[in-house]
Amino acid sequence: xxxxxxxxxxxxxxxxxxxxxxxxxxxxxxxxxxxxxxxxxxxxxxxxxxxxxxxxxxxxxxxxxxxxxxxxxxxxxxxxxxxxxxxxxxxxxxxxxxxxxxxxxxxxxxxxx
Numbered sequence: 001x002x003x004x005x006x007x008x009x010x011x012x013x014x015x016x017x018x019x020x021x022x023x024x025x026x027x028x029x030x031x032x033x034x035x036x037x038x039x040x041x042x043x044x045x046x047x048x049x050x051x052x053x054x055x056x057x058x059x060x061x062x063x064x065x066x067x068x069x070x071x072x073x074x075x076x077x078x079x080x081x082x083x084x085x086x087x088x089x090x091x092x093x094x095x096x097x098x099x100x101x102x103x104x105x106x107x108x109x110x111x112x113x
Contacts, residue, residue: 008081048089
């Protein structure tokens, strides 16, 4: 995972895509949120809090839709790598993905934690 992160972190954001959206989602925000979650996960010895996992699952599902509409000029390898990292980190979540509301700002019962 560390090598994937280093590769992604060193890669420039795809030219011409700042401010662009695909599948109705802002590419900069999807990239920033997932990259932030991956960075936090790596910095915290493979842990995210509930809020981090929620954001990761939310943006990961958006990226899944984005991948289906990318063209060759959209740097698909960049987005594939980001998605792969999101999936690897998401797989460490102790809760099932469907335990989360569809948006991270929706209230969630965490009283059992």
